[in-house]
Amino acid sequence: MAAKLLVTVHLLAGYPVPDRAPPVELVPRNELASLTCLGNCYVRGAYLPGRGLLLSDALDPVRDDAARAVLLHELVHAAQDAAGRFAERPYCERYLLREQEAYAVENRYLERRGLPADEGLMLMLQTWSFADCEAATAQALR
Numbered sequence: 366m367a368a369k370l371l372v373t374v375h376l377l378a379g380y381p382v383p384d385r386a387p388p389v390e391l392v393p394r395n396e397l398a399s400l401t402c403l404g405n406c407y408v409r410g411a412y413l414p415g416r417g418l419l420l421s422d423a424l425d426p427v428r429d430d431a432a433r434a435v436l437l438h439e440l441v442h443a444a445q446d447a448a449g450r451f452a453e454r455p456y457c458e459r460y461l462l463r464e465q466e467a468y469a470v471e472n473r474y475l476e477r478r479g480l481p482a483d484e485g486l487m488l489m490l491q492t493w494s495f496a497d498c499e500a501a502t503a504q505a506l507r
Contacts (some may be wrong), residue, residue, distance in 0.1 A: 367387070367418070367440060368385075371386055373437060374441055376468045377473050378449055380445070383447060390416075390418070400413065409424060410424075412446070417443075432473050435471070437474050444464065451463055457498035457502060458495075464486060492501050
């Protein structure tokens with residue numbers, strides 16, 4: 366399934382289709398949150414370079430288009446990483462640009478299936494700030 370979705374990433378975002386899809390692993394949501402969040406958060410998927418794509422085990426991307434869209438979103442991040450997209454940008458700006466692009470691709474996919482848009486980006490932007498991101502990045506580098 367991931368290989369087919371990589372073709373969708375190519376069609377919707379223009380990234381090359383890699384020879385092989387990154388590994389996809391279903392993990393408990395609390396494990397996913399502990400790997401990706403500072404504190405408690407609602408996370409459904411993540412792309413971790415070197416490990417692959419992690420999806421919440423509450424999702425069923427085989428049978429559910431909305432769950433498949435989450436997988437697609439994370440595949441966009443894998444494609445961005447492989448292409449070096451936004452690599453020249455400072456970390457916090459790069460993070461925001463990567464998320465904007467991944468949500469745009471995900472939402473085009475959902476729209477084509479007659480499903481509502483994923484509002485995750487809008488929710489993220491309500492609480493996200495460059496200052497907090499930069500402070501956390503500086504602290505992590507210490």
